Amino acid sequence: MLGDNHFADERNPRPGRAPGGFGEAAFDNVHPETGAWSDEVEDAPAFDLASYWRLALKHRVLILGCFLAALAIGAALTLLMTPIYTAQATLQIDREASRVFDAEDVTPRESMSQGEEFFQTQYGLLRSRSLAERVVESLGLASSDQALANLGVEPPARVGSAAAQAERRRNAALAAVQANLSVTPVRGSRLVAVGYDNPDPVVAARVANGFAENFIQANLDRKFQSSAYAREFLEERIAQTKGRLEEAERQLVAYAANQQIINVGEPSEGGADSSGSSQSLASNNLVALNASLAEARAARVAAEERWRSARSSQIMTLPEVLQNPSIQRLGEQRAQLEAEYQQKSSVYQADYPEMVRLRGQITEIDGQIQALASNIRASIQSQYVVAANQERSLLGQVNALKGDVLDLRDRSIQYNILQRELDTTRTLYEALLQRYKEVGVTGNVTANNISIVDTARPPESPSKPNMLINLALAAIFGLGLGIVAALVLEALDETIATPDDVEKKLGVPVLGVVPLLDKGQTTAAALADIRSGFSEAYYSLRTALQFSTPDGAPASMLVSSARPAEGKSTTAYAVALNLARVGKRVLLIDGDLRNPSMHRVVGVDNERGMSNLLSGSSDLATVVQRTRQDNLFFIPCGPLPPNPAELWGSDRLRHFLAEARKDFDHVIVDGPPVLGFADSPLLAATVGGVLFVLEARGTRRGQARGALRRLKVGRARLLGAVLTKFNAKTTSYGGYDYAYDYNYGAEGGEKKGVKKGKKA
CATH class of the missing domain: 1.10.287 (Helix Hairpins)
Known part of the structure; x- marks a missing residue:
């Protein structure tokens, strides 16, 4: 039954294999910490715009939903808002007022370096609570519940005394006035716009003008209070100085009378001779x-x-x-x-x-x-x-x-001392009297550095809400919310959906992508149709395997997955079938000694197989069976053994692979799942390479990483991954479409379609 084709280990050498063996490959191209493929992964750019675009396309429904929902909510809220009118009065604020008199004012002068501080102070005064209280008081904004209603404030409950109610109305009006006031300096000028927002345009203009007028009056009141304070201060100092002057004169006269010091006339300039005494x-x-x-x-x-x-x-x-x-x-x-x-x-x-x-x-x-x-x-x-x-x-x-x-x-020494004190006191007294007269004159002059340029008028159209601005803000918010939600979902997504996910999340190269079969289509029918996308995907996988090692496809290969039902048996069969179609003698082995299924795919009985071979009750020639495909041979599982791991760990597996190498070009083992069993790591340590099968949107990243770690423990050589059940209609991946579809015309077998899957 077996042919005479024999080949030695030297025909398929690879690093990590012991000479004369058929496996013992090392897992040296996997990251030592994460178990991820590392030696062929290039550094990703810091900002990959294409990846974000693919992410946006992937979650386009979520992003569009958030965008439209935000627009709808923004439009609804805008239509439900009460129109607000903004009235503005324009003021001019100068550093100094017009000078009527040449006398200095009692208020401090601002230098050019202090100009910015001066204007910021004025803006703060416009926003101050004291000015708002003046406006509320002068306009009667808290005089009644109707006045509060005009401000758009709900009147407080009528509880307590009348004074308490008035205080609550006053506080409510004050809070509303301060909340709706806006002070906007005109850049590069001494102008400032004082605006007020209110549902009633007349009230808005009235309050804005009230702020402008009361600000000017408050400024004048501060100047007058400064002058009044200066007058009071000077009056007090003048009275004190006058008393000291009179007392000094009395002391001087008494001392002169006591000492018989008689001065004739006023002292000459200098008031003393060379010794300092007066002209006696x-x-x-x-x-x-x-x-x-x-x-x-x-x-x-x-x-x-x-x-x-x-x-x-x-x-x-x-x-x-x-x-x-x-x-x-x-x-x-x-x-x-x-x-x-x-x-x-x-x-x-x-x-x-x-x-x-x-x-x-x-x-x-x-x-x-x-x-x-x-x-x-x-x-x-x-x-x-x-x-x-x-x-x-x-x-x-x-x-x-x-x-x-x-x-x-x-x-005359003491007399001169008393005389100098008298002269000093008299000079101070005269200076205070002069300053008092100047303050009295300037205090009666209204010197103001603030004037109204434009009074506020009732606006004709509302300033709030602005439909376009609100929709723009809602659109930005909705778009941002959708993007954030997409990023969060992507960060929380542990599934392996695309080949890009395999390479980024696991660091394993993708050798093939197998599309998802349509409903009602079977695996056997899809593989039998060489024009189908399913067959084309496995053709591509076979080609990739030819380049997986320097000497072509590995002589012995394990096909495994992290968990059951990911398509590893179909992949093992398809790879063996495609290798056989190109003239290679291929031996397909059902290595799942716990739940065998390959014999049903191949269509042979399962009376004896690998379990008999590994236990020593049969030899290779008795367990190998021919299939319907030329060059493709199959060894079923055989009776289920009680201890599969012990059978795979025995030396009979190595002897079997060495013997099979003599008659077959390739030995492909359909192994059991990696997680939960020790079979696959034992097999991986023996064969020449491992093909890892992943189900699109079925295998989670944690499961795949756990399986890769276990294979690493078995010193397996990972060839790459195969992504199965990939739905190209719902997944856009980097401009690639994995729907392998060849259409042949009726005339002369001319090919009308083109193979999709090339880079856009």
Whole structure:
């Protein structure tokens, strides 16, 4: 029955196999921690837009439902909302008001660096509770329940006293006014828009104007209060300073009277002499006597000089004598008499009576001149004596006054202290009086730096609700909610649905994707129809197996899955069938010694099989059966043994595989599920490769990872995964369509369809 085709291990070598063996492959391409395929998985990009698009398409119903539901809810809520009208008044806020007087104001000035703080302060004042209270009070917004109803506020219950009810109405109105107020600065200007929202446009305009007017009045009131406070402060300080001034004057006068300090007139500039004392009477006398002494000393020096000159010079050469009018007149008379005498001397003799008379007159005049000169010299002497006496007298008086002035200075120290305190107090008093007058004048001038540019008018159309904005927000919210829900569902989804899930969640390469059969279609019929997508999927799987190792498809292969009913038996049969169709001698083994089913698929009896072979009661030739397909041979399970794991762990399996290698190109084992049994790990450690079958949307990630870990323990070589029962109609995966469908025309077998599954 068996042919003569034999091949050695060297025809299909692979890493991890012991020479001369048929398996013992290592699970070296699986992550040591997670059991996931790791050596061929490339790093995914940080942001894969295509994967998010596939996620959106996968959950498109959920996202669209959230989107439409949000739009509907947003439209319904918008239609149910009460229309709100917004009225705005525009104010201009300047840093400083117009200057009417040049006097400084009592309020602080803002510098350019403090401008932003100034405007933020003004905006805060516009939003303040105190301004809202002024508006409520001035407009009577809390005067009645009807006034509250106009604000859109439900009147409070009528309980308690009238004062308590009024307080509750006031608090309700205040809360409504502050909640609906808006302060919007106009960027790059000193303008600010004060808006108010209300269902009634007239009320909205009235309240907005009330805020503008009361803000201006509050600003003026603050300025007036600042001036009033300054006046009160100055009045108090003036009264205190006046009292101190009067007390200082009394102390100064009392001390001056006690110390006999008499000042004549107001002090000169500086108020004191060089020693700091005031201009007292003794000081004035000393100054006057000292001036007289200086004049007397000068007169004495001049008189002394004249007397010294008169005493040492000829009397007739003295300037005083020569300049005396009497002497000059007598000199003229003598000169006339001398001339007459000389004239007559030529006629008369010296003893002539006329000549004697003339000589006598000349002699008499000479005596008079001599007497006058002597008197002048005596006068110069007398002037010198008088000047010296006067100097000595004045010097004595000055020396006497010096002692009095020095004593006065000692007694004037405290007097000067009191005088300076009096002067300081008087200066402060006068400054306070001047400032008080300035504040009194500027306080009566209304200097305002806030003005109304535009008053609020009742708006014609409501500002809220805005249907377009609300629908846009609802659409954004619904879209975001749908995306979040899709991401949450995707994060919680543990199923393996697409080949992408296999590679990302398990890290295992996908060798084939088998589509889900239509209702009423059987596996045998689909495999028999070579044009069906089902057959084409397994053709692709066979091709992938040819490239799974450097030497083609493994000589021995285990087909297993994590749990039952995932399509592993169908996959094992289809792979064996396709390998046989290309001329390979294939031995298919039903390795599920617990729940065999392959004999029903192949259509043979199950009287003897692997259980007999492994137990030693039969040999290979007696258990191998031919199938309807050429080159395809089958070994059924045989009688169910009580201990399948012990049979698979015996050395007979290795001997059997070595013997089968001589006659068959490929040995394919349909193994039991991995989870819950030790059979598959034992088989995986012996065969040359493991093909892992996963059911789309049937196998969970935890189950698959657990199965991969168990295969790793058995040192299996994982070839890849096969995703079965994949519904290409409901799953869009990366632009691929796994509906393998070939349509052949009636004429000449021309192929009209194309194979889907190529990259879009």
